[in-house]
Amino acid sequence: MxxxxxxxxxxxxxxxxxxxxxxxxxxxxxxxxxxxxxxxxxxxxxxxxxxxxxxxxxxxxxxxxxxxxxxxxxxxxxxxxxxxxxxxxxxxxxxxxxxxxxxxxxxxxxxxxxxxxxxxxxxxxxxKKWDIGLAGSEIEKAIMDDKPIYLVNSLCFLQYDFLISKLYFLKDNNSDYQNPIEYENKEFIIMYKKNEIVLIKTFSQNQWQFLKIITAPTSFSKLIQEGETLVTKNELQDIFHFLNINSLLKY
Amino acid sequence: MSVKQLINPANIFGVGLRSPHYSYLEQSPKTEVGWLEIISENYFRTKGKPRLVLENLRSQFPISCHGVSLSIASYEEFDLKYLHDLKMFYDEIDPFLISDHLCFTGKKLNNLHNLLPFAYNHENLHHLKNRIDQVQSILGRQLAFENLSAYFDYNSSSMTEWEFISELTKSTDCHLLLDLNNVFVNSHNHQFSPIDFLSMIDFNRVKEIHMAGYSIRENFYFDSHSNPLYPEVIALYESVLSKKKNIPVLFEWDENIPPFEVLEAQIIKLKTIWSKAID
Known part of the structure; x- marks a missing residue:
């Protein structure tokens, strides 16, 4: 042979x-x-x-x-x-x-x-390459000027029928595993990068759907118009605070 | 883009860069380690943290790129996309050496990620000559090939491993990455003298030496990179030093990777031996 x-x-x-x-x-x-x-x-x-x-x-x-x-x-x-x-x-x-x-x-x-x-x-x-968004002041200016804003690309949207993040972090915290945990609930997640570390944040379904609008460049006025039924004013403030401190927005 | 670092002749000892040591090395500690070797496939396609860490470290350390998937002894066509990506990576990192193994690793659609031996005979010598010429031409660089730890030899081998390597390096103008741990492991498993092996090697062709600690399974030795250096492998290095003293030496540890300081302790041990030899 x-x-x-x-x-x-x-x-x-x-x-x-x-x-x-x-x-x-x-x-x-x-x-x-x-x-x-x-x-x-x-x-x-x-x-x-x-x-x-x-x-x-x-x-x-x-x-x-x-x-x-x-x-x-x-x-x-x-x-x-x-x-x-x-x-x-x-x-x-x-x-x-x-x-x-x-x-x-x-x-x-x-x-x-x-x-x-x-x-x-x-x-x-x-x-994936860490796509760093703009600083808060630059985004504020873009909003004031009603320029189209969008999310960085080192980020993704995930939705599950289970509380996957809760289950995921059990590996880091053995003690929780001793007690039965409730995980049968829907979960809406954004996974993103900051300082080369992969992080996740969970949102309500409406907040998550609101955020999805910004995957395509959208002006702030249009975003408010499209998202007014999805999030309250306070929620909107919280969402933009999260996006700013994690540099997840571009224009 | 940082400036390429060259090996300091006064510190020819390096270690294999592994992810558990990233955070330690990112603090730029004072270290006995003179250079780093990376596994090319762990870095050449990622754009994430490993690549960023490498980019930072290459401004501090000379880098050698060691591959595990070239499959030079395969009878399939080269994966040209793989070679293209490797070439781009090497051009970017500009390592002082690129290397892979004298083996085949499976097939394109069934990569075993095992380093598999082939028969040491004229059929394979001819085949490898052509393949090495081809790959060196595509990459535009000379490669060094590492002698394997092999757990079997073929009935169809018509020459020894060291005769094969000697012929191959002469006829292809490639370099040798001499793994002393592999020589020792093979010498035990296949019952030959490691000194016979070393006596046939043209040390002008050797551009890097690998050293590691093997493990003992049943009654054979396994190249696990999971222990400190054994005295027998150190003795082989002393034998190399009597022939040539300035070849870069790498200490590798891949299983249950200990803190960086443990690797450094092995480097210090090797440096002491080297210092005595050059006095």
Missing amino acids: NQKDFNDILIEVISNRSATMDLIASYIKNSPHLTALRAIEVYQEDYQARLTEALKNTYRASYFLLGDREFKHLAKDYISSYPSQSSDLDDYGFDMELFLKSHQLGKEYPFLSSMIHFEWTFRNIFH
């Missing part, structure tokens, strides 16, 4: 643990410390461990919520269905949300799919 054909089979053996292991082993030297079969197993184990670790790094909260045994079970099933197709291991796990739709754990834990979506979005924002 030439090297090209051998490579193809070895890749299959390592990633799928297929039955051709004996065939591959016949091309490999036994050494006093490692038989050919054991050597292949070392690569199989390393492959599983490496990809599982990558998933654990991306989906830290899901790992915490599922626990080691169930997460590893999920990872094993995912790895056997979705090989890595990127040169960067950090990209691994993109299809997990889709995968969960047909996986038993996705049915057992209805919030899991949302958590996976949240954590993958977190990863995307983390790797």
Whole structure:
């Protein structure tokens, strides 16, 4: 067998643990410390461990919520269905949300799919260039001049049927986990970047929808007109205070 | 854009930059570490914090870029998008060295992220020569290739690893990244003398040395980068110093990464050995 054909089979053996292991082993030297079969197993184990670790790094909260045994079970099933197709291991796990739709754990834990979506979005924002908005005084001037204002692009809108942020932060605070928590409620979130740190803020549905208007350049007068049924004057002040102190607006 | 930093001949010892050390290094501490090596794939496409940290650190430290996904020994076509992005990244970072491994890592649609060995024979020598010429031409730079820690060898190998490497570096004008831990791990697992390996190496081709601590599994050694240096690996470095003294040396730690000071302690140990050798 030439090297090209051998490579193809070895890749299959390592990633799928297929039955051709004996065939591959016949091309490999036994050494006093490692038989050919054991050597292949070392690569199989390393492959599983490496990809599982990558998933654990991306989906830290899901790992915490599922626990080691169930997460590893999920990872094993995912790895056997979705090989890595990127040169960067950090990209691994993109299809997990889709995968969960047909996986038993996705049915057992209805919030899991949302958590996976949240954590993958977190990863995307983390790797995105921090888009810094304008200082408060500049925005005030733009509002006075009724220039179109819009949100920076290192930010995204998320909505879930569960209190995902509450579940997400459990990984950082073990004590809350001792008590049953109420998480079956809708949640509206903005995920954004400040000083290269990914942050989140939750809003009411109306506030969140009001903010969505500014994803496209909109003059302040038009914004007030379109948003008057969504937020009160006080809420409007709070929203603009939040946008200003986090430099999330441009014009 | 900061100015490229070059290796200080009086401090040739570096460490692998890993994210748990970002906040420590961002405080610009006084350090024994003379340069940093990064994993190219962890930085070349992100526009987030890792890239910002790298941009700041490269004004303070010389940078070496070490890749893990080139898959030079693969029989598939190169991923040209990957090479294009790498080239852009190297042009921006302007490292003092770029490197990858003598291995294949899987296929484009099934990247195992494993560093897999190939047979040391003329078929692969010819294949790798062509591939290295091609990639050096695309990137417009010479590369250094790292000798692998391999857990098996092929029945179809017709030469030793060191004969293969020696032939390859001669015929392609590429450099060698000599990993002493890998030499030692392989010498134990495959029963050869590490000194035989080192005696065949043209040290003018060696542009960087890697050192790390392996782990012991069952009765074989595993290249886990998870421990301080073992005396046997340090002895190999002493042997290298008797041949050439100014090759940049990297200490790497990748599993259960300890505080930066632990890595520095290893650097201090290596510096002491180096100082004695140059006296």
